[in-house]
Amino acid sequence: MELRILTGADVRQAIDMAEAIEAMRAAFAELSSGQAQVPERQTVSTDSGLTLVMPAYLASERALGAKIVSVFEGNRKSGLPVITGLVVLLEATTGAPVALLEAAELTALRTGAAAGLATSLLASETASVLALFGAGPQARAQLEAMRCVRPVREVRVVARTRESAIRFATQAASEHPDLVVEVPTDPDVALRGADLIVTATTSAAPVFRGSDVEMGCHVNGIGSFRADTREVDTELVQRARVVVDSRAAALAEAGDLLIPIDEGAIGEDHIGAELGEIVLGHSPPGPEGRDITFFKSVGNAAQDMAVARRIVEQAAAVGIGTLVEI
Numbered sequence: 001m002e003l004r005i006l007t008g009a010d011v012r013q014a015i016d017m018a019e020a021i022e023a024m025r026a027a028f029a030e031l032s033s034g035q036a037q038v039p040e041r042q043t044v045s046t047d048s049g050l051t052l053v054m055p056a057y058l059a060s061e062r063a064l065g066a067k068i069v070s071v072f073e074g075n076r077k078s079g080l081p082v083i084t085g086l087v088v089l090l091e092a093t094t095g096a097p098v099a100l101l102e103a104a105e106l107t108a109l110r111t112g113a114a115a116g117l118a119t120s121l122l123a124s125e126t127a128s129v130l131a132l133f134g135a136g137p138q139a140r141a142q143l144e145a146m147r148c149v150r151p152v153r154e155v156r157v158v159a160r161t162r163e164s165a166i167r168f169a170t171q172a173a174s175e176h177p178d179l180v181v182e183v184p185t186d187p188d189v190a191l192r193g194a195d196l197i198v199t200a201t202t203s204a205a206p207v208f209r210g211s212d213v214e215m216g217c218h219v220n221g222i223g224s225f226r227a228d229t230r231e232v233d234t235e236l237v238q239r240a241r242v243v244v245d246s247r248a249a250a251l252a253e254a255g256d257l258l259i260p261i262d263e264g265a266i267g268e269d270h271i272g273a274e275l276g277e278i279v280l281g282h283s284p285p286g287p288e289g290r291d292i293t294f295f296k297s298v299g300n301a302a303q304d305m306a307v308a309r310r311i312v313e314q315a316a317a318v319g320i321g322t323l324v325e326i
Helices: 008-014 017-032 073-078 103-122 137-149 162-175 187-191 234-239 247-253 255-263 275-279 301-318
Strands: 002-006 042-045 050-058 063-071 083-090 097-102 129-133 154-158 180-182 196-199 218-221 240-244 271-274 292-296 322-325
Touching: 002 008, 002 301, 008 097, 008 103, 008 301, 017 050, 017 103, 017 137, 017 271, 017 275, 017 301, 050 301, 063 103, 063 301, 083 103, 083 301, 097 103, 097 301, 103 137, 103 218, 103 240, 103 275, 103 292, 103 301, 129 137, 129 187, 137 162, 137 196, 154 162, 154 187, 162 180, 234 240, 234 255, 234 292, 240 247, 240 275, 247 255, 247 271, 271 275
Parallel strands: 002 097, 129 154, 129 196, 154 180, 196 218, 218 292, 240 271, 240 292
Antiparallel strands: 002 322, 042 050, 050 063, 063 083, 083 097
């Protein structure tokens, strides 16, 4: 039996952001139509971090498999990645393993693509100034996705340390020579005039004040994935039309929403739509009369399997990756 091994570099080579966004369109449509099988993710906690196990099956995409991801914050001290993992893709008719993919790059790609899809459906078509919170691999993919769907001409980078923000900004300016890249001293400075915001951090507390977000802005919250952590505050959520990747997952894991619900500031019905409902035409795009829009993603294995299937098909067609006998 042959297994295709795809490194992070292979993943990047096999698919571009526009193709990944289309994979997300299919994944979210199947998820919201109830056709995708996505069991609740399982979490194993250790003294050092978390390991998450996430299986899924999408019939329309012939995508079956699972992702195993670890999030170990202490890795920073050793110069190791905070997020590591693997995706195993199975043949949908036989269950046989087909490919093993590096998960961090795939996760960054599909998360960026999900936010890109949300931005294409919710943000102003002229949105061009991005406030980007975070400076890791997720942030790089988010910037690429925003530029794929909107005419972003300026990005303000805010990170846990100014050094990491400057490092990211330098690389972004090199990769996007037509882009104005700034590193503001304060979050409120980053938000002035911004019509797009992305939070791609591991922060447990809000990274800016919701009152500072300008009318008409679209926000993608993609970093927090636990019920007791959040990147945005209650005021932002109250002001926003809230769209999620999955209601069930958001109400189980999204502290950005669960904390305001626990405070009594909003009810569960404040969630306006799933992204797939908008894709399917069951809910309209845009702000629906709200000040701002907020896409909250906790991530879903349906996304991983949809993009993994397309990556593996493309990799096989052009000979990317390493084949091994198992």
